[in-house]
Amino acid sequence: xxxxxxxxxxxxxxxxAEPSTAAQSSDTQTQVSVAVKESCRFSSSALTLSFGQLDxxxxxxxxxxxxxxxxxxxxxxxxxxxxxGLHYTGNSKRMKHSTAPEYxxxxxxxxxxxxxxxxxNTARELVINGFIANSDYVNVRVGNYSDTVELRITP
Numbered sequence: 769x770x771x772x773x774x775x776x777x778x779x780x781x782x783x784x785a786e787p788s789t790a791a792q793s794s795d796t797q798t799q800v801s802v803a804v805k806e807s808c809r810f811s812s813s814a815l816t817l818s819f820g821q822l823d824x825x826x827x828x829x830x831x832x833x834x835x836x837x838x839x840x841x842x843x844x845x846x847x848x849x850x851x852x853g854l855h856y857t858g859n860s861k862r863m864k865h866s867t868a869p870e871y872x873x874x875x876x877x878x879x880x881x882x883x884x885x886x887x888x889n890t891a892r893e894l895v896i897n898g899f900i901a902n903s904d905y906v907n908v909r910v911g912n913y914s915d916t917v918e919l920r921i922t923p
C-alpha cells in the first residue's frame with residue numbers, strides 16, 4: 769500500500785505543477801507571386817541598310833539586305849512594323865538627296881524567322897530587304913541620298 773500511496777502522491781504533484789514555460793509555435797501561410805510582363809527587344813539599336821553606289825547606266829533594279837536579331841518573352845507573339853520614314857509621300861518611302869530637293873523611292877520588306885517569343889536566350893532573326901526599281905534612279909542627280917526609318921517591335 770505504501771507503493772500505491774507514493775505513486776498517487778507523485779501523480780498529484782505532477783498534475784498540480786505549474787504549466788510549462790516552453791514557447792508555443794504557430795504556423796501561417798505566405799503567398800509568393802510575381803507577374804512576368806510581355807516584352808520584345810531588338811539586339812541592335814541602329815542598323816544601316818546600304819544600297820551601295822547606284823549606276824544609272826544599269827538596267828537592273830537594286831536590292832540590299834541587313835539582318836538583326838530580336839527576342840520576346842516566352843509565350844509572347846510579336847508584331848514588327850516600319851514607319852514611313854522621314855521623306856514619305858503618297859504611297860512610297862523615299863531617300864532624299866543631301867543638298868537638293870530630289871528623291872529616290874524604295875521599298876522595305878521585313879521577314880522574321882519566327883514571331884513567337886522563346887525567351888531572352890532564344891534570339892529570332894529579322895531580315896530587312898530593300899528594293900529600288902531601275903526606273904527610280906536612272907535620271908536622278910549625282911550625290912548621297914538617305915532616309916531614316918523606325919522599326920517597332922511590340923508584343
